Every structure is written in C-alpha cells, then in structure tokens.
Amino acid sequence: MKVSLFITCLADQMYPEVGESVVRILHKYGCEVDFPASQTCCGQPAFNSGYQDEAREVARNLIRAFEHSDYVVSPSGSCTGMVHHYYPHLFKDEPDWLLKAENLVNKTYEFTQFVVNILGITDMGAVFNGKVTYHPSCHAMRLLGVKEEPLTLLANIQGLEYIDLPKKEDCCGFGGTFAVKMADMSEAMVCEKAAHVLETNAEVLVGTDMGCLMNIGGRLNKEGKPIRVLHLSQLLEGGHVR
Template sequence: MRVSLFITCLADQLYPEVGESVVRLLNRYGCTVDFPEAQTCCGQPAFNSGYQDEAREVARGLIRAFEHSDYVVSPSGSCTGMVHHYYPQLFADEPEWLKKAEELVEKTYEFSQFLVNVLGVTDVGAVLNEKVTYHPSCHAMRLLGVKEEPGKLLSEIKGLELIELPKKEDCCGFGGTFAVKMADMSEAMVCEKANHVCSTGAEVLVGTDMGCLMNIGGRLNKDNKPIRVMHLAQLLEEGVKQSESGRK
C-alpha cells in the first residue's frame, strides 16, 4: 500500500519526530511511505482569518503535491479537517478544481483513522506501564468524527492505565489564530484544561493534534507540572519498542 505523508506545518517545523513515528508505524504494516516535497501549508490560517483567495491558492499547491498519491495520511485532525470540509467549499465555483479537491478528500485520513479504519489495526503490540489521559481535539472529533479510533488503539496497549479526562470535549483554547486574537480567553481555557489534566494523576497526556498538545504542554510546563505530552503515534511507537526490548 502506497501512502504519502502530509506532515503539516507544526509537525514539520517543530515536531518532526511525530512524522517519523507515523512513518515507522505504517512501515510495520506494509505501507510504503513517501514524502512529496512540494507540500506546504493546507491554508487553514489564511482561511480562518478570512483570506479565502489566498487560502485557495495555497490549497491548489497542496492538491498538486498529492495529486498522484494513493493515500494521504496526516498526524493532524485539524489539517485533515481543513481538507475534508473546506476544500470543496473553496472550489465550489471551479468545477475542474472541485473535482481535484474531492479526489484529495476521498484519500486523505488522520493517522488513527487510517490505522483503524483502513488498515484494520487496533493492537500494534505495544506495552507501556504508564498512566495516560487523552485529549480529543475539536477538529478531529467534530469535523472528522474521529471519536473511537484513538481509544481503540490506546485500550490495546498492555499495561497502560487510561484515565478519563474531565470535560474532555472542551476546547483547549488554541484554535490557531484564535489564541492570538483572543489571548486572554485562550489562556483561561488552557488553564482550565491543564487543571483537568493534572486532576487525573496521569503521567502522560496524549492527543492527535500537535497544536492542542503544544498549547496544553506549554501551560503544563509553565506551571512546572511533570506530565509528558505526546502525540498518539509517539506513544504507540514507544510502546512497540518496549514490547520488542522485553522479548530480547
């Protein structure tokens, strides 16, 4: 199975190790992963700020980059949600580009979505003796409907104690440009989210969007809370490594 990695801006520039974990996990299940270097931003920041013409041009570039891919997999529900829900809207008046946008939508998946629903994998053979709590990001949960997939993957990790996050469906306050435009409100939201994370007694906070994890992790770090913050792909890979080292 041929898969193209849609790395996203945040992972590419700040958290490349997340992309590496995604690739290594997909390789374990027979996927040949490539990385189209022409990919750039999905256009979400411009779109959310009202610059639809600029977002449309950026979207054209992403569509071209993945035009010949069989599957496109991203470690971000937010960017995947942008493609799924807003690319058809951006090109509603351009039939040729609308067709290309819809073709991209059909083959683009968030990481856990692809692992569970396309590859049919829920148990990656991971072992991890950690207390973990999971934050479901707004875009993955609400735009893409990614609700059960991360939980299915986490529940199969041997030794892991999954602790329910209070008010888990509340936004963390990031929201991209929202955190800049509404800084005070954003800070209040992330403080509340960080407090809920701490109340679980978890050692690890896991999620599927690095925007949310960067925001919550920054607050936890500022408050000197020793809670590791990890993308789901990183957690799964760490568990796989522990499992393999235990068998040696």
C-alpha cells in the same frame, strides 16, 4: 499500499519526531511511504482569518502535491479536517479544481482513522506501564468524527492505565489564529484544560493534534508540572512491543 505523508506545518517545523513515528508505524504494517516535498501549509490559518483567496492558492499547491498519491495520511485531525470540510467550499465555483479537491478529500485520512479503518489494525502489541489521559481535539472529533479510533488503540496497549479526562470535549483554547487574536480568552481556556489534566494524576497526556498538545503542554510546562505530552503515534511506537 502506497501512502503519502502529509506532515503539516507544526509537525514539520517543531515536532518532526511525530512524523518519523508515523512513518515507522506505517512501514511496520507494509505501507510504502513517500513524502511529496512540494507540500506546504493546508491554508487553514488564512482561511480561519477570512483570507479565502490566499487560502485557495495555498490549497491549490497542496492538491498538486498529492495529486498522484494513493492515500494521504496526516498526524493531524485539524489539517485533515480543513481538507475534508473546507476545500470543496473553496473551489465550489471552479468545477475542475472542485473535482481535484474532492479526489484529495476521498483519499486523505487522519493517522488513527487510517490505521484502524483502512489498515484494520487495533492492537500494535505495544506495552506502556503508566497512567495516561487523552485529549480529543475539536477538529478530529467534530469535523472528522474521530472518536473511537484513538481510544481503541489506547485500550490495546498492555500495562497502560487509562484515565478519562474531565470535560474532555471542551476546547483547549488553541484554535490556531484564535489563540493570537483572542489571547486572554485562549489563556483562560488552556488553564482550565491543564487543570483537568492535573486532576487525572496521569503521567502522560496524549492526543492526535500537535497544535492542541503544544498549547496544553506549554501551559503545563509554565506551571512546572512534570507531565509528558506525546502524540499517540509516539506512545504506540515508543513503548515495548510484546
């Protein structure tokens, strides 16, 4: 199975180790992974700020980058959600590009979606002895409907003690440009989210979107709380394999 990695801006620039974990996991299950070097941003920051023309041009580049890919896999529900829900809107008046956008939609998956629903893997044989809580990101959960896949993978990690996050469906306050334009509101939201994480007494917070994890992790760090923050792929790959 040939898979192209859609790394996303945050993972590429700040968390490359997340992309490395995803690639190693895909290799483990027989995928041939490539990395189209021409990929850049998905256009979400421009789109969310109302700059649809600029977002459209960025989207064209991403469509071209993955035009010949069989499957496209990303460690981000947010960027995958952008492709799935807003690319068809961006090109609704351009039939040729709309077809290309829909082709990309049909082969693009968030990491846990692909692993569970396409590869059919629910147990990676991982072992992690510790308390873990999980933050479900808004875009993965609401735009893509990714709810059970991450929990299924977590449930099959031997030794892991899963602790449900209070008010887990509440936004962490990041929202990309929202955190810049509405900084005070964003800070209040992430403070509340961090407090709920601390309620669990978990040693590790996991998620599937680095934007959320960067935001929550930054708040926990500012408060001096020693909680590890990991993308789910890192936990799955980094534990012992039974």
